Amino acid sequence: MGLLDALKDKVLVADGAMGTLLYSYGLEYCHEEMNIERPEIIEKIHSQYIQAGADVIQTNTYGANRIKLARYGLEFKTAEINQSAIEIAKRAAEGHKVFILGSIGGIRGIRKVDHTLDEILEAAREQAEVLIGGNLDGLLLETYYDFEELTATLAMLRTMTDMPIIAQVSMQEPGVLMNGMKLNDALKQLESLGADVVGVNCRLGPYHTIQAFEEVEIPERAFLSAYPNASLLDIEDGRVVYESEVDYFARAAVELCKEGVRLIGGCCGTTPKHIEAMKKKLAHFRPVEKKAAKPHREIVIREAEPRSFEPLHEKAKRERSVIVELDTPKHLEIEKFIEGAKALYEAGADLIMMADNSLASPRISNLAMGAILKLKYGIRTMPHITCRDRNLIGLQSHLMGLNALGLHDVLAVTGDPTKVGDFPGATSVYDVSSMELISLIKQLNEGISFSGKSLGKKANFSVAAAFNPNVRVLDRAVSRLEKKIEHGADYFITQPVYTKEKIVEVYEATKHLETPIYIGIMPLTSFKNAEFLHHEVPGIKLSDEVLERMKQVSGNKEEETRVGLEIAKELLDTATEYFNGIYLITPFMRYELTIELLQYIQQLDEQNKGVKANG
Template sequence: MKLLERLKNEVLTADGAIGTVLYSYGLEYCHEEMNLQRPELIEKIHSEYIAAGADVIQTNSYGANAIKLARYGLEEDVEAINKAAIAIAKKAAAPGGQYVLATIGGIRGIRNTDVTLEEILTAVLVQAEALLSGQPDAVLLETYYNFEELTETVKLIRSLTDVPIIAQVSMAEPGVLQNGLPLNDAFEQLQAIGADIVGVNCRLGPHHTIQAFETVQLPEQAFMSAYPNASLLDIEDGRVVYESEIDYYAKAAVELRNQGVRLIGGCCGTTPKHIQAVKQALSQLEPVTEKQAKQQPVIELQEAEPREQQPLHEKAKTQRSIIVELDTPRHLEIEGFLDGSQQLYDAGADVVMMADNSLASPRISNIAMGALLKEQGIRPLTHLTCRDRNLIGLQSHLMGLNALGIHDILAVTGDPTKVGDFPGATSVYDVSSMELISLIKQLNDGISFSGKPLRKKANFSVAAAFNPNVRVLDRAVARLEKKIEHGADYFISQPVYTKEKIIEIYEATKHLETPIYIGIMPVTSHKSAQFLHHEVPGIKLSEDALSRMEACGDDKDKATAEGIAIAKELVEVAAQYFNGIYLITPFLRYDMTLELMNYIHQLDEQQKGVQA
């Protein structure tokens, strides 16, 4: 009898974790490679789960795709590893006739990867074809945090085969996916595109998994599955452990059956002992055919508080807008920074922008200085880098900014730590700047990074960085288009040092409706010009600018005047093509920025006179 036929009248027991057992043996490398290196060990684990009572086992192929195997230099072995996986499982299941699931794991997790969906599907196709060649009883898609990835994968697998598809999501919060989609809605969408069994696995233990299923109705066209973790994980002496009593897990399996689940196994932390207890607990129970799902609590989201000022991306579409950057101090004396910020704001800057430990060197927190600026009536714009904070810190930081009424953000990936004061420090990079933009926009919808309602919508206007100082500008523009897809409201460019480059930028980006602020930073000396040109990533000066600064020699006043003169020439061109101007203050020399701001105002007044 085939798997779906059995599930019509029975609650079946699946196996538990393979990785947990291998981990207990001290094998912490690539578990999927064991299909080739230690096939007898993998077969032994399958046999232990079968002996424990598993009706269904899965192949040891969770991460056996080219993207994940590339971490170990095994991307060329995808076909061999997957064909071995299905062969080993089928051999172990043959004597008892257990069902074999061909397992394909999600690639995007809570910590996303930079690979595109197209690249993911290409990798899945190769893996799936290898597994399907072994004629599994079903395909198990498990540990999918990204719902788009799962739905597209289901469509791909369904185009390849008629065997049953089990589609399992992973939740960071009970009953809701990472994008805020309720679990019940996710199940409805999955069965509509061809999933035969819909379920959950990983991340949550039995308690929260049961809690999630309480809000789910029985699907009309599919069965349900659940593979909870043994418990919430803990760390002991640097090793991951799961504290779980076997009897507790078995009772949880019964409760999952009471919620309508018909295929019950285990994920991280579970062992053959857990599965044996589950089998015994479920052996006399028939499937549930009716249930009353709990209503998902309806949380009315409060609208975001009205903004005090017009968003920069709206202003820059129709009129002149100036952003000035002033770095927060690298020391504890802040009076000069506050005074400079006040003068710049009073001179007509829309915002005072503060970097987030630029060049990986620590400065006073821009969120702290932003709060002080707001107290002075100055509108702050803060950078937010992916380098220094994990997802927990990023969301906490953003929630704090929203609470302070700081709504202007520049999302950046961040310079690597090796270029800064602490080259041995860890770079986090849980997400890229593009992913961070998407997550910030998710907060604007009132949804946390994990999918949990925030009770109130945030109100961020999100800028993205633009580096036009590249050999092939079209590629940089393509990145802008991707950032727009992720939700970028406007762009702020790296400083530009040639008139020709400004015009080139305009021609390459004039098809975009998203505003661009062109970066202008005056140089203060020949040495600083050389440093910027040769050592600072993303900045290149023209040969003319370099020679003009060199001609100033060691005369500081002459160098300052020449640096401003060069910047004014650039400003004059930028103002003709772009409403947004971004002035970067060098070394707290805000007197130079003030002079450039006054020059912009003069140009605008002259233009008004011409138009009049």
């Protein structure tokens, strides 16, 4: 029975990441070269996935094309590396009912200028000739960010072979490719070009992959595939890491299969343990043949009074101060954002904070939206400034522009690496660290430019810094916080906290400092939202109690919202007792939730005033 016949009747489980395991062995050079230098390690990894229950494995040839191998001076070994990969996979699969796919990876990232399409196709042709000659069960085209490259490669391969071809795109955000094409339309086009299985892999974790497939129709002829990452990636000590519990990944696999996916494996961060857990969950799952795809969500979008300028770090030292975050739009319609900012400001927020392309995904410039809100509506704003997107020239220019516009509140952060976001091939600048940026901003406050020249006038920035208390060893985080104070940080804003105990722990660990801290509170909107935050977002962890409370009302939108707000209010009870500074994060533009929390804070403060007056 061939691969396509098997997919007619059952869901097949594929293997997981190769690179993740090679990294764990300390092998960080060219992974494909290991086919000829350390074949026993590659065979061992294949065997581990087979023993974990994988029905499908792929050759270790993702980057085994002339263009990528040239980075290591190995282009002349292209055929040898691919041939060895075939032999290794077959040895591992011997005696097992396992299908073997020849992996061909995409070459283009965000930039198209490095190599012409003809050069890319020639490299793919050279590699494919070896893989096709190896009598495998199919070809796997994976991690293609450029749709033109994928369609051209697919069309070429279809003229070379009748063997099954799996064609997978990598999305920039759920349901949309880098060129703006809807995922459903892209998969239909791949099917029309002759792909037997169409799907997605890499970049997104389980949560967003499921979200994307909710909008995908079941193809007329082809089957659907999905190889999500274990989670969103994080950078730890300069290394890429993923956080994901295997049971969560397995449960997500069930949800993907409910959306019609029949071939499901894992990409970056997944291991044999993820595949084993998934295999058990899907053991008796029957393929879904019909479903109603959700329509693609087209985002729609609305505007208050100046207050006298006072640095927030001064206000928070003596009384309540509340910062509210509202992300700028990812599209060009700004009405709802303005409407939300106005409503939040009128409800009592001291200012509206705007991230600087968080998760490395482009949004409308926070400088532009900050200027509009201030100059047109009198709303005080705080833009984030990352070290990721601008070199020293750009950073100073940007800050000078903010000062000229009267936007004096800023948050200096490192910025999520570009690998996290919509353009994984884009360059992360990082000329300076967040601590160095704080120092440089304070240098502008002295009227001195980054190069030491006189600016002719002092800037007037109040500089906030980020503080993540959701760590195992809080003392280390506090030590880093103290270093930021040394560099000039005026106050701190924390990641969202989800336990009362953590709030008290932060207070006890920082009460020796005079620098104000704004405790982050973000209401949960659903159980899926809670699981996503807990399992996939670096720096955020929820307690078992919170997860269980959200799970109890899972599927009931009104109850999920009610419980999410209830949890947030309980946290505010504690946070307002220990800290003057509160930082409210607005989820998914649902600013009505944040307004309710603002009103709750005001009620608490009124009650406390009454108690003091009567006491």
